[in-house]
Amino acid sequence: MRKTGKEIDITQSSNDTSADSRSIRLVTKSNETPEGDGFIVHRSFPSQSIRNLDPFLLLDEMGPLDLLPYETKGFPEHPHRGFVTVTYMLEGRFEHKDSQGNTGELGPGDVQWMTAGSGLVHSEMPEKEFAKNGGRLHGFQLWINLRKIDKWIKPDYQDVPSAKIPLIRTPDGKVSVKVIAGNYHDTKAVINTLTPILYLHFTLQPDSEVVQPVPENFNAFAYVISGNGLFGKDKTPVQEKNLIVFKNDGEYISIGSDNKNPLDVLLVAGMPFNEPVVQYGPFVMNTKEEIDKTMEDYRNGKIGKIEF
Ligand code: CO
Numbered sequence: 001m002r003k004t005g006k007e008i009d010i011t012q013s014s015n016d017t018s019a020d021s022r023s024i025r026l027v028t029k030s031n032e033t034p035e036g037d038g039f040i041v042h043r044s045f046p047s048q049s050i051r052n053l054d055p056f057l058l059l060d061e062m063g064p065l066d067l068l069p070y071e072t073k074g075f076p077e078h079p080h081r082g083f084v085t086v087t088y089m090l091e092g093r094f095e096h097k098d099s100q101g102n103t104g105e106l107g108p109g110d111v112q113w114m115t116a117g118s119g120l121v122h123s124e125m126p127e128k129e130f131a132k133n134g135g136r137l138h139g140f141q142l143w144i145n146l147r148k149i150d151k152w153i154k155p156d157y158q159d160v161p162s163a164k165i166p167l168i169r170t171p172d173g174k175v176s177v178k179v180i181a182g183n184y185h186d187t188k189a190v191i192n193t194l195t196p197i198l199y200l201h202f203t204l205q206p207d208s209e210v211v212q213p214v215p216e217n218f219n220a221f222a223y224v225i226s227g228n229g230l231f232g233k234d235k236t237p238v239q240e241k242n243l244i245v246f247k248n249d250g251e252y253i254s255i256g257s258d259n260k261n262p263l264d265v266l267l268v269a270g271m272p273f274n275e276p277v278v279q280y281g282p283f284v285m286n287t288k289e290e291i292d293k294t295m296e297d298y299r300n301g302k303i304g305k306i307e308f
Pocket of ligand 1: 075078085122124
């Protein structure tokens with residue numbers, strides 16, 4: 001039985017939609033990779049097995065990294081053009097600056113949705129007061145492509161503090177969800193996206209389950225932050241620091257926890273563009289010529305400099 005539409009009562013649908021629950025295409029462990037000035041990230045993709053997951057280009061779990069007092073590891077000045085970077089902090093504080101003159105801070109639960117568009121140069125470093133005392137830095141960075149028609153738009157920020165991000169709890173208290181992008185039932189995220197994106201952070205108490213509607217053509221993945229999850233139609237067990245990529249074979253994604261531990265998991269999905277992707281590091285365009293032009297622009301300082 002097929003169901004369509006966004007407003008679906010999960011309590012009803014979870015009983016009769018096994019035929020529509022997506023199965024798993026692959027599970028892959030994230031790789032420790034040094035980034036920035038030596039900050040260790042756990043990169044899920046790109047990797048040898050996954051070039052990208054249209055429209056998603058990269059997923060990094062930043063840390064967790066324990067900084068000593070006055071130790072400052074982060075992501076010093078670097079450019080971006082042609083896509084969106086989404087930073088979601090779990091622990092610690094980052095400070096960002098960019099070539100447009102913007103500056104801001106990101107603390108636990110905060111999200112920065114940065115549309116690089118035509119390009120900018122920015123830095124993301126531990127915030128000064130936080131760095132004095134040291135502590136744990138932990139978060140996520142997701143890169144989302146822009147369509148050809150959106151690659152040259154003016155850079156834009158949505159800096160959203162944790163308190164403004166909708167947090168929903170199920171009546172039985174067993175599942176909570178932070179709605180970073182898209183919607184959970186009729187609760188909509190406060191962040192605007194140029195193309196349809198779903199970005200949810202679920203916390204499941206032991207022995208719980210969620211069934212999330214996701215349009216069948218959307219590419220979708222989950223990432224286990226902590227705990228042991230049971231994913232997809234076959235309830236495949238997957239442990240922390242693993243990425244689960246779903247097949248496009250159903251309109252629901254099912255996620256469960258085991259009977260021992262809580263489960264923290266990100267669920268991300270988006271409408272694919274099916275456009276050519278030519279990437280060179282922090283530049284993502286549609287053709288080799290556009291990449292060459294971008295490198296030239298960067299060398300000539302046309303993407304910007306941080307002047308303060
Ligand atoms: Co960056």
